[in-house]
Amino acid sequence: AQKVTQTQTSISVVEKTTVTMDCVYETRDSSYFLFWYKQTASGEIVFLIRQDSYKKENATVGHYSLNFQKPKSSIGLIITATQIEDSAVYFCAIPSNYNVLYFGSGTKLTVEP
């Protein structure tokens, strides 16, 4: 079965700095995708970025990037030049059959001015 662990409950950073959120996962699949989602203060959940396990290159979307370390079963989310509006809860997830997602418990990011 798939499993995702996020050990950082909350992180606080100053605006315009870089933050990294950790995520480790368990899977028996040889090929898989990994996802990060963002939940805003209003409760809205949106997809941010995904990583294909077959690709060595780390995915990048805007000021979000991933640090994929397959031997360590680790997929960190990096946010550069953080903005106040990046304050949210970030979830790491791995899919199973029928794209059912298994989520970590989330990391709450607070970006302060």
Place this chain on the structure above:
Amino acid sequence: EAAVTQSPRNKVAVTGGKVTLSCNQTNNHNNMYWYRQDTGHGLRLIHYSYGAGSTEKGDIPDGYKASRPSQENFSLILELATPSQTSVYFCASGAGGDYAEQFFGPGTRLTVL
């Protein structure tokens, strides 16, 4: 326009009562999901469906039923609501394939007294 909608957005129910949470998607996705979110647990899967007429149990299906009468609609039914089912419920839709992200509804806050 929002592609995944949920109704009601807030619901207060009495113990032992029947509750139906509705979800509608206009993404034409085959797969739909019901998750619940509780503090410290992230999102946990209750039921999912891979097409009209199908429902499958997720990780925490006890006390819940699901119905998928059409491609667009997916309902979650609590026949005998209990206080332990007080939570925020999210519906999501997704295309087939483990590369595909899910699109979430705005959530329903359910309180069972």
